[in-house]
Amino acid sequence: EAGVVQSPRYKIIEKKQPVAFWCNPISGHNTLYWYRQNLGQGPELLIRYENEEAVDDSQLPKDRFSAERLKGVDSTLKIQPAELGDSAVYLCASSAMSQARWEGYTFGSGTRLTVV
Amino acid sequence: GEDVEQSLFLSVREGDSSVINCTYTDSSSTYLYWYKQEPGAGLQLLTYIFSNMDMKQDQRLTVLLNKKDKHLSLRIADTQTGDSAIYFCAEPEGSQGNLIFGKGTKLSVKP
Numbered sequence: 516e517a518g519v520v521q522s523p524r525y526k527i528i529e530k531k532q533p534v535a536f537w538c539n540p541i542s543g544h545n546t547l548y549w550y551r552q553n554l555g556q557g558p559e560l561l562i563r564y565e566n567e568e569a570v571d572d573s574q575l576p577k578d579r580f581s582a583e584r585l586k587g588v589d590s591t592l593k594i595q596p597a598e599l600g601d602s603a604v605y606l607c608a609s610s611a612m613s614q615a616r617w618e619g620y621t622f623g624s625g626t627r628l629t630v631v
Numbered sequence: 632g633e634d635v636e637q638s639l640f641l642s643v644r645e646g647d648s649s650v651i652n653c654t655y656t657d658s659s660s661t662y663l664y665w666y667k668q669e670p671g672a673g674l675q676l677l678t679y680i681f682s683n684m685d686m687k688q689d690q691r692l693t694v695l696l697n698k699k700d701k702h703l704s705l706r707i708a709d710t711q712t713g714d715s716a717i718y719f720c721a722e723p724e725g726s727q728g729n730l731i732f733g734k735g736t737k738l739s740v741k742p
Contacts, residue, residue, distance in 0.1 A: 519673070548729070555733050555735075556637075556722075556732065556735075557635070557673065557719050557732030557733050557734050557735050558719075558732050559732075560724075560729045562731075563729055606673055606674070608673075608674075615693060617681060618676070619664050619666070619676040619721075619730070620676075620730070621676075622673035622674045622675070623673050624671070624672055624673045625672075625673050
């Protein structure tokens with residue numbers, strides 16, 4: 516079984532440009548998370564989806580960040596325009612509502628964004 | 632809100648035991664987790680402990696939980712060079728499914 520798949524793995528863009536990240540969760544996982552991990556820090560939640568509904572987006576900087584999860588499967592996270600401080604690793608994770616809490620979630624390998 | 636604190640670095644020699652410590656704030660957390668992150672990779676669930684336990688052993692890993700002090704530790708016996716990674720402690724945010732992570736402890740294993 517493929518794990519959580521993210522693309523691209525790396526992205527370098529100039530500031531003020533737009534960028535998008537894509538995530539394909541594990542089949543059957545209805546909860547999807549986007550986390551941002553700054554250098555030397557732990558991941559911090561940006562948004563959580565239950566199926567296609569964003570149930571927690573309180574930490575998403577809505578002036579420049581947007582996300583969607585059409586059909587409750589794949590998800591896209593967009594930044595427009597990007598700023599230097601957005602340089603980070605963007606991690607996607609998924610879990611199944613039916614699975615036991617102790618199973619935690621499964622993370623993808625992340626997209627490393629560098630804004631120059 | 633919840634906060635998770637960890638020391639940032641630990642260096643050990645191959646074959647020694649490693650102990651990584653963590654403090655958390657939410658006494659109602661039902662589970663506490665340890666994740667491992669290797670260079671260039673996402674986080675991998677290493678182990679967890681249920682809040683009504685004070686110890687859990689899984690092969691070379693031992694998790695100790697002190698609920699009174701809100702202190703969690705991960706002990707790795709016979710540490711190998713392949714254990715070099717960043718280890719994150721995490722607790723759930725209230726009743727939500729979201730996890731709150733510490734800053735991570737970078738474990739370096741010297742041959």
